[in-house]
Amino acid sequence: MLLSAFRSLAVPILAFPGLGAAQFLNSFYNPILPGPHPDPSCVFVPEHDNTFYCASSSFNIFPGIPIHASQDLINWRLVGNVLNRPTQLPELAISVGSTSGIWAPTLRYHNGTFYLVTTMVHDKRAPEDPSRWDNIIFTTKDLWNESSWSDAVHFDFQGYDTSPWWDEEGNEYIVGSHAYRVEVGIHLAKVDLKTGKRKSEWVNLWNGTGGLAPEGPHIYKKDGMHYLMIAEGGTGLGHMQTIARSKELYGPYVPNPANPILSNANTTEYFQAVGHADLFKDQRGNWWGVALSIRSGPEYITYPMGRETVLTNVTWEKDAWPIFQNPVRGSMRGWQLPRLRQNLPGDGPFVTEGDNNLQFKPGSKMPPQFIYWRAPVPENYAISPEGHPNTLRLTPSRLNLTGTDGNSPGPGGQTFVARRQVDTLFSYSVDMDYKPTAAFEEAGITLFLTQNHHARFGITLLPSPNSTTTLTPHFTFHAISYIPVPPSLTIPIPPAWHNIPLTLQLRTVNTTHYSFGAKPAGGKEPMKIFAYVAGEIISWGFTGGLVGVYATSNGGEGKTEAFVGNWRYEGLGQVREHWDGMRFDFE
Numbered sequence: 001m002l003l004s005a006f007r008s009l010a011v012p013i014l015a016f017p018g019l020g021a022a023q024f025l026n027s028f029y030n031p032i033l034p035g036p037h038p039d040p041s042c043v044f045v046p047e048h049d050n051t052f053y054c055a056s057s058s059f060n061i062f063p064g065i066p067i068h069a070s071q072d073l074i075n076w077r078l079v080g081n082v083l084n085r086p087t088q089l090p091e092l093a094i095s096v097g098s099t100s101g102i103w104a105p106t107l108r109y110h111n112g113t114f115y116l117v118t119t120m121v122h123d124k125r126a127p128e129d130p131s132r133w134d135n136i137i138f139t140t141k142d143l144w145n146e147s148s149w150s151d152a153v154h155f156d157f158q159g160y161d162t163s164p165w166w167d168e169e170g171n172e173y174i175v176g177s178h179a180y181r182v183e184v185g186i187h188l189a190k191v192d193l194k195t196g197k198r199k200s201e202w203v204n205l206w207n208g209t210g211g212l213a214p215e216g217p218h219i220y221k222k223d224g225m226h227y228l229m230i231a232e233g234g235t236g237l238g239h240m241q242t243i244a245r246s247k248e249l250y251g252p253y254v255p256n257p258a259n260p261i262l263s264n265a266n267t268t269e270y271f272q273a274v275g276h277a278d279l280f281k282d283q284r285g286n287w288w289g290v291a292l293s294i295r296s297g298p299e300y301i302t303y304p305m306g307r308e309t310v311l312t313n314v315t316w317e318k319d320a321w322p323i324f325q326n327p328v329r330g331s332m333r334g335w336q337l338p339r340l341r342q343n344l345p346g347d348g349p350f351v352t353e354g355d356n357n358l359q360f361k362p363g364s365k366m367p368p369q370f371i372y373w374r375a376p377v378p379e380n381y382a383i384s385p386e387g388h389p390n391t392l393r394l395t396p397s398r399l400n401l402t403g404t405d406g407n408s409p410g411p412g413g414q415t416f417v418a419r420r421q422v423d424t425l426f427s428y429s430v431d432m433d434y435k436p437t438a439a440f441e442e443a444g445i446t447l448f449l450t451q452n453h454h455a456r457f458g459i460t461l462l463p464s465p466n467s468t469t470t471l472t473p474h475f476t477f478h479a480i481s482y483i484p485v486p487p488s489l490t491i492p493i494p495p496a497w498h499n500i501p502l503t504l505q506l507r508t509v510n511t512t513h514y515s516f517g518a519k520p521a522g523g524k525e526p527m528k529i530f531a532y533v534a535g536e537i538i539s540w541g542f543t544g545g546l547v548g549v550y551a552t553s554n555g556g557e558g559k560t561e562a563f564v565g566n567w568r569y570e571g572l573g574q575v576r577e578h579w580d581g582m583r584f585d586f587e
């Protein structure tokens with residue numbers, strides 16, 4: 001109810017993309033890619049009708065390494081995912097640990113080919129174990145055709161955050177960060193990008209300015225100088241961007257006296273952890289930077305969307321160092337933006353458009369914004385199966401969302417499909433047609449960060465309160481995190497709600513809390529809230545919140561399928577500045 005009032009008093013705290021841009025040709029809002037879209041790397045491709053493309057990292061998520069496109073730097077459409085077939089990188093299936101999987105990618109366009117260089121990290125393996133770092137190259141000539149991305153080509157480097165570079169003679173190089181806690185520093189080698197074969201020794205170019213974890217290197221050549229830009233300080237509150245330059249590619253690199261060139265560290269800004277940047281130039285010759293940032297304020301307690309992609313304008317004059325616009329904020333003025341263009345090719349959704357009652361129509365495919373935790377067991381998902389048109393069928397996995405130990409992929413996978421949370425305030429709901437027949441089997445909705453950090457609310461069959469022999473449907477709520485969580489709940493489902501489809505809802509109550517609710521699907525009954533959980537329980541690590549559905553036998557023999565319909569995700573507001581925590585009583 002209060003929402004409409006909210007929207008009108010909202011600017012600029014709750015602002016909607018497009019609005020400002022229509023008024024001021026140089027104003028834009030951050031984040032440009034809200035939700036978990038960390039470690040951005042972007043290119044501008046004039047040959048593609050002046051299109052900007054950005055890649056971000058995806059860790060254990062499959063499909064992985066999303067690419068977004070824009071022609072105005074404001075409206076970003078999902079093009080597809082570089083890692084879209086399990087066979088491209090079978091190692092993702094054995095990824096153990098929530099901080100493992102695909103780390104920072106670098107996207108580059110060179111002579112008609114797109115290159116995506118990244119690292120599959122086995123983060124639970126010892127730092128000195130060479131198999132911890134699996135460095136890989138993907139290529140395509142047709143970025144709009146997802147299936148044209150190559151299989152991973154592996155190259156040998158004991159580190160991460162690898163980035164390609166080409167000199168004028170056509171030599172191909174990779175620059176990367178040497179494994180932290182082994183031999184810190186930025187290293188370069190000649191590598192054949194087609195075969196992954198290394199053609200020279202790794203050479204240590206620079207160690208940064210002394211900050212923790214020098215990483216995320218990119219090389220740019222301008223006015224006869226090589227610029228080596230890196231991130232330092234770790235990807236938390238101390239994050240910063242630094243730069244050095246050298247006439248010769250191999251150095252010596254002289255640091256910019258003005259370092260760090262980009263950081264919100266030691267400020268009270270709402271946007272924190274700014275760093276891990278990339279640079280590109282638009283069709284007017286203006287420079288821009290992208291970086292990751294965390295909307296947490298210096299309190300750094302509640303940031304369920306994790307590391308998001310932000311934009312800032314950059315001044316880079318002849319022979320001079322690049323100057324980033326500091327600090328990064330939610331509402332920015334930069335260079336004149338390219339004219340608003342929403343008619344990009346492709347049929348992927350724009351990043352903030354939400355899911356408007358997805359119906360899973362017969363013959364349709366899984367929506368491109370849908371994601372799994374590691375590659376799915378394909379048989380566990382079916383769209384509009386026989387007898388159940390306009391539904392997504394979930395076949396339960398034996399494992400629950402935690403899996404065997406909270407870190408490992410388990411046998412049979414985890415039946416779970418989700419999308420990213422991309423708004424501070426949102427409402428997510430599905431209609432769940434589920435009639436469990438075996439004890440303890442369960443299907444429901446979840447707010448998910450990792451196997452070890454999530455909350456779930458489902459329907460399960462449990463012994464009746466007054467009888468050990470009869471089983472009755474219950475709502476169940478469980479949470480798991482690195483901090484204390486609310487107690488688990490099992491609540492008998494009212495008899496009038498038995499054997500009918502129920503709407504299950506997860507929504508934000510305010511900027512720090514979520515609620516789980518239910519009601520009969522389609523009816524006029526109000527949503528009844530059964531549990532609350534704090535966003536803090538999923539404010540951890542390298543990734544960010546996902547919302548979705550799951551089905552599990554909880555280790556038992558249950559095989560009852562759940563049918564999901566009317567999948568809805570609606571953004572209700574973006575907080576882009578400190579907010580006093582006022583309650584949001586929206587429906």
Ligand SMILES: *[C@@H]1O[C@H](CO)[C@@H](O)[C@H](O)[C@H]1NC(C)=O
Pocket residue numbers: 111112170
């Ligand atoms: C660019 O690509 C074309 C066609 O793939 C190839 O013939 C040419 O050698 C490449 N040029 C450079 C500089 O790599």
Ligand SMILES: *[C@@H]1O[C@H](CO)[C@@H](O)[C@H](O)[C@H]1NC(C)=O
Pocket residue numbers: 145146147148
């Ligand atoms: C997309 O790429 C795949 C794999 O290279 C190819 O088989 C297919 O024909 C391409 N589709 C289009 C529309 O070009």
Ligand SMILES: *[C@@H]1O[C@H](CO)[C@@H](O)[C@H](O)[C@H]1NC(C)=O
Pocket residue numbers: 184185204205206207
């Ligand atoms: C980086 O640090 C290592 C270890 O301290 C040192 O041996 C090396 O000379 C440093 N590299 C540069 C380019 O300064």
Ligand SMILES: *[C@@H]1O[C@H](CO)[C@@H](O)[C@H](O)[C@H]1NC(C)=O
Pocket residue numbers: 238239240260263265266
């Ligand atoms: C923030 O403050 C700490 C402590 O004074 C200092 O070590 C660090 O360099 C500062 N970081 C930035 C980016 O200014």
Ligand SMILES: *[C@@H]1O[C@H](CO)[C@@H](O)[C@H](O)[C@H]1NC(C)=O
Pocket residue numbers: 026313314315323324325326333334335
């Ligand atoms: C960013 O753009 C604004 C114009 O809106 C300009 O005043 C400012 O100097 C620019 N900053 C940098 C670092 O380029």
Ligand SMILES: *[C@@H]1O[C@H](CO)[C@@H](O)[C@H](O)[C@H]1NC(C)=O
Pocket residue numbers: 399400401402403404405478554555
């Ligand atoms: C999930 O499964 C694991 C392994 O079977 C089990 O230890 C754990 O208790 C289950 N968690 C919940 C919340 O059911």
Ligand SMILES: *[C@@H]1O[C@H](CO)[C@@H](O)[C@H](O)[C@H]1NC(C)=O
Pocket residue numbers: 464465466492
């Ligand atoms: C269980 O027993 C209590 C007390 O007799 C009763 O009030 C309640 O309705 C019973 N519940 C069910 C599900 O039968």
Ligand SMILES: *[C@@H]1O[C@H](CO)[C@@H](O)[C@H](O)[C@H]1NC(C)=O
Pocket residue numbers: 509510511512513532580581582583
């Ligand atoms: C947000 O909502 C939760 C759950 O209702 C409540 O406990 C908390 O006090 C609220 N926070 C604010 C600042 O209103």
